[in-house]
Amino acid sequence: MGGCVQPAEVRRRILEEHRKLRVMLDALVSLATRFEHGSSADGAKLREDALALYETFAGHLLHEENTLEPALRARGAEGEKLAERLAHEHREQRALLAYLVSRLEDHPGPTLLVAREVRSFAEYLYHDMAHEESTLLSAAALPDEP
Numbered sequence: 001m002g003g004c005v006q007p008a009e010v011r012r013r014i015l016e017e018h019r020k021l022r023v024m025l026d027a028l029v030s031l032a033t034r035f036e037h038g039s040s041a042d043g044a045k046l047r048e049d050a051l052a053l054y055e056t057f058a059g060h061l062l063h064e065e066n067t068l069e070p071a072l073r074a075r076g077a078e079g080e081k082l083a084e085r086l087a088h089e090h091r092e093q094r095a096l097l098a099y100l101v102s103r104l105e106d107h108p109g110p111t112l113l114v115a116r117e118v119r120s121f122a123e124y125l126y127h128d129m130a131h132e133e134s135t136l137l138s139a140a141a142l143p144d145e146p
């Protein structure tokens with residue numbers, strides 16, 4: 001599985017997903033911000049885009065678990081620790097995603113609240129990606145040469 005992919009390639013693919021996630025986040029945040037400033041933009045579009053982002057992020061979690069986690073575990077005890085942290089963070093993130101999706105699907109709330117939640121999720125996600133890039137995805141955690 002992911003084990004045969006080189007660490008540099010694992011990192012490259014994940015960074016590419018982070019880049020795409022940031023593009024989606026930037027667009028979503030600017031839409032959400034317009035709502036908060038009283039724009040009459042389309043609320044259905046905000047919900048749709050938010051759901052698309054949550055789905056993309058859920059796929060990203062799986063991708064990291066299938067590639068980054070084994071690559072870290074292959075690094076020995078230090079890597080095992082990082083892999084455990086990744087697994088723990090992803091459990092929390094899945095709980096957060098389930099909550100956010102249920103808020104959009106079950107009882108669609110006022111668009112203003114949706115906009116605030118989207119912005120706070122975006123803030124969290126920007127921070128999470130930067131954190132991963134400086135820890136789990138650093139050259140120290142995933143050396144190209146064994």
Ligand SMILES: [Fe+2]
Binds near residue numbers: 061090132
């Ligand atoms: Fe992650």
Ligand SMILES: [Fe+2]
Binds near residue numbers: 018060
């Ligand atoms: Fe990530």
